[in-house]
Amino acid sequence: MFDLKEYLAGKSRLVDAYLRDYFLASPIKPAFFKESMEYSIKAGGKRLRPVLALASYEASGGEKPENILRYACALELIHTYSLIHDDLPAMDDDDLRRGKPTNHKVYGEAMAILAGDGLLTEAFHMLSVPEHGINADALLQVIMDVARRAGLYGMVAGQAQDILSEQDPKGWSSESASSGGIPSGDIQSDNDSRDHKSSAASREMIHFIHMHKTSQLITASVRMGGMLAGTIPAGLEALTGYGEAVGLAFQVADDILDVKGETALMGKTAGSDERKNKFTYPSVYGLEASEQEARDLVGKAISALDGVFGPEAEPLREIARYIVERKN
């Protein structure tokens, strides 16, 4: 019988140990700068992205997870940098993260910006170091995929849209001056923002934000495991479908937790999305429909693996189920 809890604990212990040793061995100066990065890296979290990369590698027939631990951990550096920058006063202005003061609260804004820049750059350093048994072409493919999905075609673009929608709740209208967006004329012009948020434009926007901001880096994590194990194209396609659905499910579940969850369990303040006038699944679809959507996405993620993956992908399936059932 597969024990998910034990599986997650085992994998995240590997990741924690690797990251601790990695920074311990790195002669980074100035020390205060190094400390600011270590502070956020050590703040913990579920290590979901590295764990997904490892699970996907094993599901794809990869036999030596220790060979890809370095690359899996690079994903955690990218995730951590994004949290540090998201929490900045100019962005989401959060004081608390994982139950601790946010990076800029402890080290100041300048150091937090640089800690983020440093972690992001170091992630690509980690990704570029060849390990035994990993070929250079596969590694380049991974770097390209991670950079696309963490950057202009993924996470950073999603965060930009998230910020712009907050500043301008009419959403896509911030783009009306340019060619990229939906003309503002398409957006219902009623003044009640909650009514507004049920419009077709709002649904399109929340999908864009979540798909880019959260789902793409999670998809890159799942794909990384497949790429490094040398999976067949059909395998990579299945993993991509799984990753996108699981990534979206994760963010929908996060939105729901923000409404229903307990501050103590989450390590951040419940209800903060609504106070910030953020576009969330519950604000656009309502709570019940969001819960249904999360369950549907988990089903979609699991069935994406059908016909390509057998019992070796059981950890991926269990992680998908866990993602919507978790309490933090």
Added chain:
Amino acid sequence: MFDLKEYLAGKSRLVDAYLRDYFLASPIKPAFFKESMEYSIKAGGKRLRPVLALASYEASGGEKPENILRYACALELIHTYSLIHDDLPAMDDDDLRRGKPTNHKVYGEAMAILAGDGLLTEAFHMLSVPEHGINADALLQVIMDVARRAGLYGMVAGQAQDILSEQDPKGWSSESASSGGIPSGDIQSDNDSRDHKSSAASREMIHFIHMHKTSQLITASVRMGGMLAGTIPAGLEALTGYGEAVGLAFQVADDILDVKGETALMGKTAGSDERKNKFTYPSVYGLEASEQEARDLVGKAISALDGVFGPEAEPLREIARYIVERKN
């Protein structure tokens, strides 16, 4: 007779055109986010880093500079991101850059942070795309080198030390609580900051800042050209010596321009370093000694190429001379 002005203009035209087309062809959304990145990319500048990569590639026998233009331009994305973040209110708080309002003055702080994050990530995307005639191992070597020298062992670390020294003009004492720095007891405890700045600790600090903040990315640019042309180890060693000396000379010359230069020519406010209590070469060594140091570094850069490179490296030598003679 080699015409440097024409050479620089020709190369920077190639870079400008590549960058313009690159963003034009990229379906980046939201449009406002894309615009913020293009704004800073198009603000121009000397394109020194890509030009150095191209010059070094040709000096190393590389025959098709168009094959490495993509990688050379990635350096400009990294340089541009670093300027956007350096100008932020929490960092150097500059309103003017290259004669135009800084990114956050036009697009707001949040968008400026994200534009920087996006450009940095996209640089690694550009670096990971294989071009005809470039092998995967060389490309991984380039990515590793750029990531090290742009990140925790180079530029970001230098900027962190620069910011920390400003906040605490006793400099390295900000590290006294940890193991990485020089014990604060080593620092002269007089209160006049100008006197303080002539101490041995100050000299060590200004060297650390400039070597990391400016010289390392320039060194990576020069090395990139050699690596992609498949230069011999002695060639790469010579290019590294050249790059480090030229990079340092460039920053010393920049410090001197900040004291002596004209605001209109520089496109930023002259004398701003002193107002910010920045550690600069003139503030530590005095103006005359700094000018001598810049000339010495140029000589060092040129002689690093001796015995390995012949007339094919003339552009590199001329660029070194130009770097300390320029007026902006």
